[in-house]
Amino acid sequence: MSDDDVAAVGSTVAAPVRASHEPPERDITDGGPDMVQFLAADGTRVPLTEVNSPYAAYLDELDDEALRGLLRDLILVRRVDSEGFALQRQGELGLWPSLLGQEAAQVGPGRAMRPQDYAFPGYREHGVAWCKGVPPENLLGMFRGVNHGGWDSQANNFHLYTIVIGNQMLHAVGYALGVQKDGDVATGDPGRDTAVMAFTGDGGTAQGDFNEALVFAAVANAPVVFYVQNNHWAISEPNERQFRVPPYRRADGFGFPGVRVDGNDVLASYAVSRAALERARGGEGPTLIEAFTYRMGAHTTSDDPTKYRISAEVDIWKAKDPVDRMRKHLLAEGVVDEAWLREVEAEADELARRIRHACQTMPNPPHEEMFEHVYAEPHPVVAREAAEFADYHAGFDD
């Protein structure tokens, strides 16, 4: 297509479509003036502005212990992720979806939730799982092919991973409708009022289920927070292939607030999530949060991002690293020192060893177990096939 052709097309449509090989016209690493941020990429506190000041009070509640806790989470979650990646490369896992680069985008909301708040993840929310208290080794079963979800979701109020993109957004809304019916909203009892948090990515915003979830939540004023981690890549497709209007601005059309937050700034993602969760628990309805972040690794271990994105883009985001940012900040503030960091690194090493050991010693399930739990009540077809299967294999015993 010549430049003239582009101009001709551009005269008839609202915005000219750029060819996919051209660099973006705008800086995709810049979240723009609406983005809530408290920590600059170099770890310094940014001044209070009209945009971030409504959330500042939540940070005042964080004492040094809580701040150290956030950094510890970031470091440990990154180690969980790198161990998952390594286990896949060594053949212990069939697949691993890395969260590298999204640690702060997940630890913020993870720590903003109360125990009674219920999270509905996609499949990359290892950081949220960590904050909700799901043992990381329990995440491995599904990636090792041992089960489809090896944790008790009701024990930690963290639902099983959902692989079909966007399905879980509606589950979150339905759960929130149940919370409403139970009267667990706006009672003023901090141990009772409950919010639900639904996680997806930029790719998920294109799904019908995502948009239906926003409609259903809006009309019911449901206590739910939609949390979109815009990591800029839906496997190989950039934001430009997903939407023309950034996700946070879509909320306005559905009738509730939308906020863009710096997803690489754990203080910002924490504070914005706190505000949205309190709104939900207080009966004020849903919020859509877009965490502006970046998928530093591949979509999963089966993906090769060098085929579709340039390393310069990755380098820019490397300079915005969420873990380094919080580490620099707390070092500069004197909240942590090198000795504390060494302790956490040692803790991370021990955690990695624990995960590795759990993975390597995870037994294959007995094959007859594949017939279990298809139905809650007895079912003749499953029972018959299970019996035939057992008989068939018993024939090889001799």
Add this chain to the structure above:
Amino acid sequence: MTSTTPDLTTPTSTAQRTTIAKALNAGMRAAMERDPKVVLMGEDIGKLGGVFRITEGLQKDFGEDRVIDTPLAESGIMGSAVGLALRGYRPVVEIQFDGFVYPAFDQIVSQVAKMHYRSLGRLPLPIVIRIPYGGGIGAVEHHSESNESYFIHTAGLRVATVSTTDDAYWMMQQAIASDDPVVLYEPKRRYHERGVLDLGGGLPDLADAPHRLDEAVVRAEGSDVTVLTYGPMVKVALAASQASELEDGPSIEVVDLRSLSPLDTGVIEASVARTGRCITLSEAQTFTSIHSELAAHVQQHCFYSLEAPVLRVGGYNIPYPPSRHEEVFLPDLDRVLHAVETVMAY
């Protein structure tokens, strides 16, 4: 064609004549009275009572909190029903017409059917998906389908259908009480047919139900040919059985499957063992369908009893045609009797 609706209960002092539609309504009402966690969801089910009025009066009596008019989005309804069930509710979802279930197909197949399995039994989803189905009402496209084969193919779902007022009342309650997801098909053409229903006094005990949810019932006894059928076609099969009897033709046994998944194979096999001949009868297209499963099952398990191949009488393997064709598209008395003649000729 004779138009006999079987009265399957003996009238008693508390029995009354009612319709399948009203019996379904009464079943939901009883379930809602029994369990406060039962909630109804769907399009237009509140003030309007649903486009077929099956939920009529329930919002007025149970409130908007338990009878929920949803936005017009089937995946949204199904997905939020999943969330409600995870929170401990028992949603009963109305799909307005058979052909409108497909936007919810992903949620049904990927989530509803699999949640108990993938959670290792921790997360049952006691959801009832009500679908008015079948043709014969002169409707426009997408309003007359018999798409039950999609759901019987899906492990994790139970699929059942009603053909009498009695079943409408009891099976609705049994489906709602089940800890498994149940797709409950309602023969829309027969909604307003009457039968006798004994509501007794007060809330019934489910243990008193005349049949289990997954039980097949012999509606007419016969000795020459078994017709395996359900829902809308039970009436056609019974008419064929009576017509043949009046003409001293072959003796036709009518088995109302009621449960399409799982199948009550005991009743099916016992009947075919008696008659030696089997016809499957349903509005569903025959290719890779409930017909196929029944034929395969009967040939495998009744092989030495069979005097003739199993024949399938169903919808032709085309999209549901414009309604001016439906009188020849839908199986009728003549097609059933023709199939009976064919199997008797072996």
